[in-house]
Amino acid sequence: xxxxxxxxxxxxxxxxxxxxxxxxxxxxxxxxxxxxxxxxxxxxxxxxxxxxxxxxxxxxxxxxxxxxxxxxxxxxxxxxxxxxxxxxxxxxxxxxxxxxxxxxxxxxxxxxxxxxxxxxxxxxxxxxxxxxxxxxxxxxxxxxxxxxxxxxxxxxxxxxxxxxxxxxxxxxxxxxxxxxxxxxxxxxxxxxxxxxxxxxxxxxxxxxxxxxxxxxxxxxxxxxxxxxxxxxxxxxxxxxxxxxxx
Amino acid sequence: xxxxxxxxxxxxxxxxxxxxxxxxxxxxxxxxxxxxxxxxxxxxxxxxxxxxxxxxxxxxxxxxxxxxxxxxxxxxxxxxxxxxxxxxxxxxxxxxxxxxxxxxxxxxxxxxxxxxxxxxxxxxxxxxxxxxxxxxxxxxxxxxxxxxxxxxxxxxxxxxxxxxxxxxxxxxxxxxxxxxxxxxxxxxxxxxxxxxxxxxxxxxxxxxxxxxxxxxxxxxxxxxxxxxxxxxxxxxxxxxxxxxxx
Numbered sequence: 001x002x003x004x005x006x007x008x009x010x011x012x013x014x015x016x017x018x019x020x021x022x023x024x025x026x027x028x029x030x031x032x033x034x035x036x037x038x039x040x041x042x043x044x045x046x047x048x049x050x051x052x053x054x055x056x057x058x059x060x061x062x063x064x065x066x067x068x069x070x071x072x073x074x075x076x077x078x079x080x081x082x083x084x085x086x087x088x089x090x091x092x093x094x095x096x097x098x099x100x101x102x103x104x105x106x107x108x109x110x111x112x113x114x115x116x117x118x119x120x121x122x123x124x125x126x127x128x129x130x131x132x133x134x135x136x137x138x139x140x141x142x143x144x145x146x147x148x149x150x151x152x153x154x155x156x157x158x159x160x161x162x163x164x165x166x167x168x169x170x171x172x173x174x175x176x177x178x179x180x181x182x183x184x185x186x187x188x189x190x191x192x193x194x195x196x197x198x199x200x201x202x203x204x205x206x207x208x209x210x211x212x213x214x215x216x217x218x219x220x221x222x223x224x225x226x227x228x229x230x231x232x233x234x235x236x237x238x239x240x241x242x243x244x245x246x
Numbered sequence: 247x248x249x250x251x252x253x254x255x256x257x258x259x260x261x262x263x264x265x266x267x268x269x270x271x272x273x274x275x276x277x278x279x280x281x282x283x284x285x286x287x288x289x290x291x292x293x294x295x296x297x298x299x300x301x302x303x304x305x306x307x308x309x310x311x312x313x314x315x316x317x318x319x320x321x322x323x324x325x326x327x328x329x330x331x332x333x334x335x336x337x338x339x340x341x342x343x344x345x346x347x348x349x350x351x352x353x354x355x356x357x358x359x360x361x362x363x364x365x366x367x368x369x370x371x372x373x374x375x376x377x378x379x380x381x382x383x384x385x386x387x388x389x390x391x392x393x394x395x396x397x398x399x400x401x402x403x404x405x406x407x408x409x410x411x412x413x414x415x416x417x418x419x420x421x422x423x424x425x426x427x428x429x430x431x432x433x434x435x436x437x438x439x440x441x442x443x444x445x446x447x448x449x450x451x452x453x454x455x456x457x458x459x460x461x462x463x464x465x466x467x468x469x470x471x472x473x474x475x476x477x478x479x480x481x482x483x484x485x486x487x488x489x490x491x492x
Contacts, residue, residue, distance in 0.1 A: 026316075031286070032282050032285070032286055032289075033282055033283065033286035033447060035316070036278050036279055036282040036283075036314070036316070037279065037282075039278070039314050039315070039316060040277070040278055040279035040314060040420065043278075043313060043314040043315070054314070054315055055315050056314075056315050056316045063309065063319055067289060068282070068285050068286060068289040068300070068302075069285075069289070069300055069301050069302050069320075069321040069322070070272070070281070070282070070285060070302045070318050070319070070320065070321070071318065071319040071321070072316050072317065072318050072319070073309055073316070073317040073318070073319065074315075074316065075315040075316070075317070076315075123448070143448060144445075144448060161450070161452040172448050172450075173446075173447065173448025174286065174446075174447040174448050174449070175424065175447050175448055175449040175450075175451065176448055176450075176452075178421065178451070179451060179452050179453060179454060182453060182454050182455075183454040186454060186455070191455060194454065194455065195455055195458075198453060198455070198458060199390075199458055199463060200419075200420075201279060201419065201420040201421050202369070202389060202390060202418050202419025202420050202421055202422055202458070203420070203421040203451075203453055203458070204407070204418075204421075204422075204453075204457045204458040204460075205421065205424070205425060205449075205451035205453065205457065206407040206425050207425060207428060207444060207449055207450075207451065208425060208428050208429040208432060208440065209428075209432070209437060209440065209441055209444070211450045211451065212441075212444060212445055212448070212449070212450040214450075217445060
């Protein structure tokens with residue numbers, strides 16, 4: 001039973017509308033909050049509205065490490081998740097950069113996205129969409145440190161919290177997935193529902209020192225580090241490395 | 247190697263300072279973002295500064311379900327985590343309320359907290375601190391829907407994003423753990439370090455409809471639902487139920 005069912009009448013979708021599946025992609029080494037921010041938003045949606053199904057799909061139903069001490073286990077696989085309405089790809093650091101050369105993972109993402117209405121990403125997850133050939137000609141965003149790399153895949157990098165272009169919905173780094181997911185909830189339902197979900201997860205952010213002061217962030221100075229990461233992880237993939245090297 | 251190590255010199259703690267362990271508590275059915283928000287913050291801290299160790303401790307090193315489709319596996323246990331500097335207890339809905347009667351879990355929390363400098367919680371995690379007898383006479387907070395229950399444990403409920411009282415640091419619902427964790431990072435290091443971690447996780451929140459408009463939230467109307475949850479999950483524990491029933 002949901003939190004709000006009993007307290008107040010909630011809007012239920014018509015029984016005739018088919019259940020929409022929101023499928024999150026999981027792979028070893030991902031940045032956990034990239035995945036869990038939007039996953040919690042959609043799990044909360046599922047608890048207050050009928051007609052939504054949330055899954056986390058990996059290549060196999062196996063324990064995988066993350067970039068935190070917590071390991072995770074998906075509840076579905078690429079092969080088992082049929083025609084999701086939305087696919088969301090989380091990002092990460094070194095393992096995600098390395099995954100740009102992982103043909104099996106990229107193939108799984110492409111297949112999941114083939115009939116999806118929404119193809120989303122958080123953080124460097126958009127680099128996986130790009131490597132899968134999905135962002136050519138699209139406006140997109142990613143973690144600030146890797147934003148320029150999107151051009152290598154034919155995308156136009158945009159410095160916004162989230163960017164929509166057709167079916168593509170890409171979010172900035174890590175925590176931006178929460179904002180993007182609430183936006184997507186409102187798109188798939190309505191503003192009232194998104195606000196209800198926001199209240200459930202008490203998303204009333206108060207960063208102790210305020211938001212990020214971008215005027216003080218020297219993004220360009222981090223470019224050599226980003227290139228160093230790429231060189232290290234893609235040493236066996238000279239074509240991809242050449243594409244990404246500027 | 248950390249993200250910022252190469253890009254710019256970072257402050258390293260003195261080698262003479264012992265490593266401080268931040269230990270998160272995991273138990274079946276928890277609300278995943280309660281755990282992962284602050285866990286990601288401290289994992290980022292660990293990646294840019296020496297002298298910190300982050301662990302997630304369960305009773306056993308076993309797969310456990312969460313309130314999302316993602317299952318998780320802790321990397322440590324209560325028995326194995328010696329003298330953590332900080333202990334953080336995440337919350338949840340029905341499983342957390344039921345856990346208020348779980349003597350083994352409460353005993354694990356008490357033992358972990360016995361010598362800790364910081365005893366923290368996110369969301370209804372503070373109800374577990376309360377049930378463990380740790381919040382008597384303290385100011386504390388929790389998820390808005392269960393805030394009044396804190397009085398049952400001798401605590402004074404406070405409607406703030408996070409509340410500090412001595413070693414106790416309790417956060418409001420779910421996403422509040424991110425704000426609380428950044429505050430704790432600044433307390434354990436300095437503001438510059440907290441800002442650096444904030445930049446790494448790109449925590450520059452932009453909720454699509456702004457923050458929560460508390461003037462429109464009828465908290466009192468949810469009280470019967472909260473009591474209904476308690477009655478359902480604590481039916482075998484009449485003493486605890488009587489304590490929590492108003």
